[in-house]
Structure formats: C-alpha cells, structure tokens
Amino acid sequence: MPAKHIRDGVIYAATHVPTMSKITIDNKEYAFQGQPKLLQFCLDRGVELPHFCYHPALSIPANCRQCLVEVGMPIRDRETGEIARNDNGEPVIRWMPKLDTSCSVDMADGMVVRTHRTSEQVERAQQDNLEFLLINHPLDCPICDQAGHCPLQNQTYKYGPEGSRFEFLKVRKPKKVVLGPRVMLDGERCINCTRCTRFTDEVSKSHQLTIIERGVKNYPMTAPGEVFDEPYSMNVIDICPVGALTSIDFRFRARIWEMSSAPSITVTNAKGANCAYWVRDNLVLRITPRANPHINEYWLPDEDRAAYPRFNEHRPGGPRVRIAGELKSVGWEAAYARVSELLGSVEGSNVLFLGSPYATVEDNYLLGKLAASVGAPAPVYIPHVEPGAGDGWLITDDKTPNAEGCRRLGIHPVDPALVHARLEADEIAAVYVLEDDPVASGLFRAVDVQDIPVILHTYHTTNETIAVADVVLPAAMVVETVGTYVSADGYAQRVWPAKAIVGVNRTLRMEMGVSRPDSHGTPFDRWHNASNRVNCKPSWEILPAVARSMGLQSDDASPGAIMQEIAHTIGAFEGAAYESMGAHGVRLAEIGATV
Amino acid sequence: MKMPSPSRNGSTKAGDWRSYERVLLPPVRDLHRFDVYVKHGGYKALRAVLTHNRKWAPGKVTEAVKASGLRGRGGAGFPTGLKWSFMPPIDPGTPRYIACNGDESEPGTFKDRQLMEYNPHLIFEGILIAARAMQIDATYLYIRGEYADWIRHMEHELAKLYMEGYVGKRILGTDFSSDIIIHKGAGAYICGEETSLLESVEGKRAYPRIKPPFPAQKGLWGRPTTVNNVETLACTPLIVNRGAEWFAGIGPEKHPGPVLYGMSGHVERPGVYEYPTGMLITDLIEEVAGGVRGGKKLKAIVPGGASVPVLRADMIDGVTMDTESLREAGSMMGTAGMLVMDEDTDMVKFLRRVTRFYHHESCGQCTPCREGTGWIENLVTRIDEGEGTLRDLDILLDLCDQMEGRTVCALADAAAWPVRNTIQRFREEFEAKCRQSIYAMA
Ligand SMILES: Cc1cc2nc3c(=O)[nH]c(=O)nc-3n(C[C@H](O)[C@H](O)[C@H](O)COP(=O)(O)O)c2cc1C
Ligand code: SF4
C-alpha cells in the first residue's frame, strides 16, 4: 500500500501528485493543496490571527467574529477562464463586499487575503469586536484563574482598543454555578463561544451542556436536574477561552505564573495520554492535557487529572532498614549495604524479582539485569487490570502506564499460583520488588514472607508491603524522573522531571533545565526551592548502586544511554531512542521494532 | 371570480387598484373550511399539476413561477422561481424538504396570520404545488407559537386533508406522496431567520447557521431544503390557475403580484389589505387605511416591518411599494407591513422601542449583535430619558458600523439600519433631546 501522509487535513497517497494552488496573504505567496480553512492555514504558518470560537477539534460556528479578514478572488474571464490582468500585468481582484471570518473560509486557488497587518479595515474590525466582547465582561482578571494564560486577555492586549466607551451597568449573570462535581461556571465571564457545548456535543457526546437564555443573557448550563458529571468534563475548562469555566478543585489555588509546567504523560492508565504537570514549590497542583494528535488529541479524562495528589501525599522520607524488627531511617549507602547483605545470604536462583508496570522501561530493564547477574529467573510483574473500566477512548482497563513496556522487555505477568506453590515449597528465599504492593494486591500475604528478606522500591508510605519489608527504598515517580513508558497502543514516550527531589543527580538537573523553561519559568526561579522535596531516587540510580554494593560491575548510566543499550539488545525496542521519541513519542512498530 | 383588469391608469403602478379583486383573501364566507374551499375551486391547481403530467411537469411549474416574477414575501424579496431552481437534482434515497416560514415576528407584520385565519387551504395547496415542483418529501410548516388559535385551526384542517387524501401517501390517487408537518415556534423572533428555523425544526437551539452552505445544499438534517414564506407559497396556486402572465401583469414588472399590506400605527383603519404591489404609499395611507388618525399630519412611515429604514413624510411623494421605488427612496419593501406615525410621534421613543426589540431578540451567537444591540438600547434610552450627550449619537452611528455586515445572520443589520436611518433622518430631534440634557456640554 502506498504510504499516506496528512497535510492540512487532507490525506494524500504518496503516489498521487496533487496540484498545487496559490494564495496570497498580506502580499506573501503560499502554496497549498486541497481546501484548507484559512485561519488554520495561517496559524500553521505562524501568521497569527486573533480568534476565540475556533478550535481545531470542533465544528466551526464562526460566532465570535474575531477572526475577520478581507478576502478577494481574481476576476476570471467567463469563457476562457483566464485571469483578468491590469496594465501592470497583475491580476485584478474582486474583493468580497464584507469582511469574512477566516476560520470558516475555504481557501481557493488565487485567493488574496489581507489581515490586520495590511488592512486598516481589518485592524479596526478586530478592535471593534474586542470592544464589544469586553463591555459586559467583568474584567476581574486580578482574581481570575485564567489571567496570565487567557486568550481574551492576551488578544485584547495585542489587538484590542485603548479603552472602553461603555458607560452602563454590565449584564448580571449567575456566578459560582456548580455545573457538576468538578466544573464551576462564572456566567458573567463567558463570551459565548460555545466551545464547551460543542465539546459535549461533538467530542465527548455527553450532550450535557447547552446554552440557555437568549442574547446577552446567554450562558452554558445543564438541563434542569442534570449534573455535568461526564468522565471528560474538565476538558471544557482547558478550551474555555476565558475564566468562565474553572476547576472546582484548582480554582484560587495558584496563579499561572507561580507554577512551572513540564511536558509528560499521565500514568493513571495504559493510554499514555500527553499532559503537563503544573508544579509550585515542588508540589504538583494540577494536570492538564498536552496536545498529541496520535494519542489523546487535546483531551484528558477527569480521572487522569484527579491523580495529582499521589505525587505530593504519603511520600517517603528517605530509605529505611529493619533493625530488630523496627524500620529505621538510614543513609542511602547503608541501605544499599543491607540489600547486598540480604541478597548475598540467599541462593540467587531463589530470589523472586517483581518488575513493575508502574515503573519505566529503563528501571525494569535494570531490574532484569540485576536478576540475571545474581542468577535469578527473569522478573515478572503484577498486572492491575480492571475489566470493563475502559471506555475505548482515553480510559483503559489496565490501570498502569507501562505493562506493554514490561512485556516487550520479556517481563511477563506473574502466575500467582506458581508463586504460591514456590513459597509453600520454600523455593523463594527473598523478594525484590520494584514499585508495587504485592501484599495489597493479594499476590501473597504478609505472613507468607515475614521470614524471608523483602526489598521494596516504593513511591508511597501507604504501601502495605512495607510492613514486611526489610529494606525500603523510596523511588522517584514519573514527575521526578527521566524514562520511557510504552502505552497499550505501542507508543514509546519519554518523560521529563517536573519537580526536584532531595539530593543531586546531574541528569535530573539537566533534564529539568530542559523541561521547565518550556512555558513558565526556569529552574532558577523562586518556585524551584528546597520545600517539599522528597528524599527518593530514581530506580535507575538505585539499582546500579545496589549491584555495585554486591560487588558486581555496574556503571551509572543516564536513562538515555540505558535506552540506547535496550534498543541494541532487545528487538522489541529496536530503533528506540530519546531523539526519535521527542515530545510526542513514537510508535515502536513504525520504527521497525519487532514483536 | 373575475380577473382584475391589467390596465393602468397612469397614476400608480398598481393599475386600477380600486377595482382590484382579491385573490389571496377573496370575500368568501367560511373559506377557511375544507369543503367551502373545495366548492370555490380549491385544489384545482393541485389536481392540474398532479394530473396534467405534460403541461405541468415539475420543471414546468418552476418555470411558471419564474415567469410570474414572484418574489419572496418573507422580507428579503428573493425571486422564488430562482430559489427553487437552486435545489440539486434528485438523488434517490436523499429526502428533500420545504420549510414554510410562518414565524411572522417582524414588528408591524401580521399578514401571514390573516392567511392562516381566512384562507389556510391556499397555503396548503401552495405548499403541495411547490412540493410537486421540487419533488419534496415533507414540508415543515413553522408557525409562530403565539398564534395558538390558528395553529389549532390549521392542524384541524390539515387532519382533514390527510383524511381526504390531499396530502400524505399517493396524493389524489397519483403516485406523488408528500407530507406536511406543522411545527410550533416558542416565542423567538430569530426562529424566522431561515437557517435558525431549520435548527429549530431539528430540535436544536435556534442559532442561525453560517452560509454557505445554503439550505438548498444543506438544509434540514443536511438535506436539500427550500425556505419560503407562507404568503409566497400561497401565490403558487394562483399562478397555476391563472397563468404566469396574469400574475406578472399585476403591479410593477420587477416586483409583481398581489400582496398583503399590513397597515398599522396612526391610521384610521389599521388592518391587512390585499392589493397589487406597487401601490402609492400615499394611496395606502389616505385611501386604503382611511388617512392619518384624527386628521393629524403624517410624520414618518416604516414601509415593511421594523427592520427597514424609516422614511420621513417628505420622502414618500410618488414612492410606490416595490423594490425599485423603495430603494430609490432609501428604504425597502420588507414584509409590506407599514407602520404609520403622525406628527406627534417622538422619534426617539420610537427608536427606543425598536432597539429594545432587537436587544431582546438577538440570539446572542455573534459578538457584535449580542453586545451591540444591548449597548444601543442603553444609549437610546439614556438619550430619551434626557441624560444623553451629542457624543452618544456619534457612538450610536459607530456601533452601527461595528455591527453591520459582520455577523452570521441579518438580524444585526436589521438592528443597525433603523438606528442609523432614524438618527440620520430625524437628527434634530435626537440633538434636541441631548441638548436639553444635564450633560449637554459633554
Ligand atoms: C432576523 C430575521 C427574521 C426573519 N423572520 C422571518 C419571518 O418571521 N417570516 C418569514 O417569512 N421570513 C423571515 N425572515 C426571512 C427569512 O430568512 C427568509 O428570507 C424567508 O423566509 C424566505 O422566504 P421568501 O423567499 O418566501 O421570502 C427573517 C429574516 C431574518 C434575518
Ligand atoms: S463558558 Fe467558556 S467555553 Fe463555554 S461558551 Fe462561555 S466562553 Fe465559551
């Protein structure tokens, strides 16, 4: 089959050579194919045009009227189809009598467009429209969550009028309306763009929102007695171009400029939806979607966003070792020494290594290496699948982010019956757990392992296996590490650290420098401080240290280098590299990885 | 019925209108009843169209409507036959619709109601002829919700039609089938805008659609649809019965036919009057409606519903009710619902009432209309209450510029025109109110 590629929404087979059309925008010529919409075409080429109601994933109602431009077409001879030319040989343009909304204009060959850059009429129309948009807007930016990343605020600043001539009472509308458990409406801030209602009609298809009232009293609402509680409700907060829709959980918690946002993925399930983690003082305050056309487009389920407290709460405070029946805090070196002591006291082949679908590919790979070097069987992992929980969209039955990564490493789901039998037969002499909770998961009971050494990498102090652990090694979570996850659909995606941990790791510091200045701030701003740092380490730092303390040869390597090694040695990762994953991941099957 | 004489007496393009015989609202008792209508030659046109397959092949009906020169009576005056010809070729499996517009909410307009009350079967017959001409599967007859009595009455008559086999499956025993569904409005002016009406019929919030695509391409449920006013379609049985030439011979050449004039305001005999198009405005006021109330002097008229520009008394000499003449005079035919105002009328108050209407009726979809209509009402109200400034007048005219031609539908234009024209044509009255105000110097 010929390869297909998508350009401006039109799919072309590579064998088909499409005819090129030309459009002139602000005296500059552009080539195009198909029939793209003018606004999207401009935005794709960095020609900014103010707009509010247009959203690439939604239908085009052209109701905000902000994106007006002048549009003209060359006059053609009716019979010959020849373009009429003036004395200078330039095409004669017939301008449309009215300004047109660029969001809804279908581009055509020969079209000529003037934006505010070359047309005073357009510039004036944009100002006029913003004046209208603001007359009934409360202008309460100082207390509005949207301030600082508000399309209305930004575009008013760039394209709006100097002041307002409106000298009347503004329209009063309901405020603090609880639309549902997670979304609150301020009717007065709403500019009636209908993005929210179109989302519920066209994307999530819950049809839970509609505009009620008429004219200047309009605002979005649910049907009487209905609650806006669909599993994707919070997406309307992101697409609302003003602060009319806010998160009940997040509102008034932080100003946008106090936080940094790092690109990453959500780990609530196996979809690998792209997100940003918003951090202030090393606490994750919220999770928002990051556009990825292949995985989650612009959306994120509410359940993914609700997961942020797990990065802040019940986090451990450094390694602990069981001494005389009690867990005691120790330094990292002491903890490694104890692990080496415990593992050294048993037959290597009798150690049960549990990998983790919560942990990165790199971490699981290093665990596999450790297991091999002590002569243990390959690690297995505990699956966390809730049949029926998925929705075929962004929520999967699998509640872990990296089961597919484990599988590709040769780490397979554990056979509980076999573990049970081996425990009964005293064939398991020690257990080494990468982030997971075998006791809570029911793989074995605490009493089953209380007489054998248990070494546990953990994210949380609530882990029930801690009760029987001999060494507790706090591990860095997705927001604190660098590494790769493979989604159920086979996308390998790398993550960047969003917040700092205790201790110095050069790789983390460098990666943090890359991730955090993206949209808000740098690692040297005031929120990058000592508060709320968790005393943990990435497992890719812990595992080599453990190996060395056992006298094994193991160099520290950055996750990027580890991935290189994986790509060279494991067919299922062939070709995988941080460079190819970039910010949006790569489908392993497409780069030639086997399996 | 005797045909009105096509002869002209030279004084008006409406010909000898005094001897005009009514055809839309003929003086027949109980004509609203099916049996009476049939007894007086009703459904003859439909029968002809359905049975004379050669003379009245579907394309020929459209040709006749084109030749008759009929223009839409809903306000925009678009040539009806031309509109019908925009319907795409038949595609088996793709239903086609008519949306018949009886939403009638334009201030000063109440002529469709008269048809629904006195001659509803002419509407039904007109719909069925149009349905035949365009091969329509179903017609949605959208009636203003406030017309509850007439809706009930029409539903009753429609039920009879279904029983008698005049509508529905195999009409009059022929192989032509077409349905009529009466759809009630719920009190919104905007539902009369053609694409808004389509949304409303589909059960959605009646936000007008952007055009293109036009209804003929993508109308009801995305299918080919033609939107026509009630009075427009009521003309088609007449064209079939009496011929396109007859129709074209009534009134001025470019805007012919019988038309229902809705006379209201300060006249002695307000009401709906059927006459040819092209009537002298002065004849309509003085002769037809009995003159200005109480013998007062005329101050202004609005010729065709609140949306069209107001004319001063000194602007109407020799002006006739048709597109051409009214355009030259600086206004439009609109719905032919004429509002008459006497010398005592406060034009600021008039405009205040009109702006209140548009503020109340803007659907609120587009920014300029949603925000502009309210701001305008605020300004006019302030001027009327003696708190305006001369600058307010400039702002008002500015706001008209900011709204006109920049929205999805024509309501914003319709809201801006009266403001611009009333201020321009009665500026001294507005200035006087501003000068009296406590802020006069501002
Ligand atoms: C705001 C607005 C309201 C309208 N209301 C009506 C109405 O109540 N009845 C009507 O027939 N046409 C109304 N129209 C005109 C319709 O959009 C449409 O042009 C008409 O129904 C077409 O029918 P015609 O071609 O037979 O005149 C309205 C238009 C606008 C912009
Ligand atoms: S609440 Fe926001 S998204 Fe919804 S219509 Fe209003 S401005 Fe648009």
Ligand code: SF4
């Ligand atoms: S112009 Fe006014 S009435 Fe028409 S769609 Fe826009 S907001 Fe609605």
Ligand code: FES
């Ligand atoms: S973006 Fe709103 S009208 Fe084009």
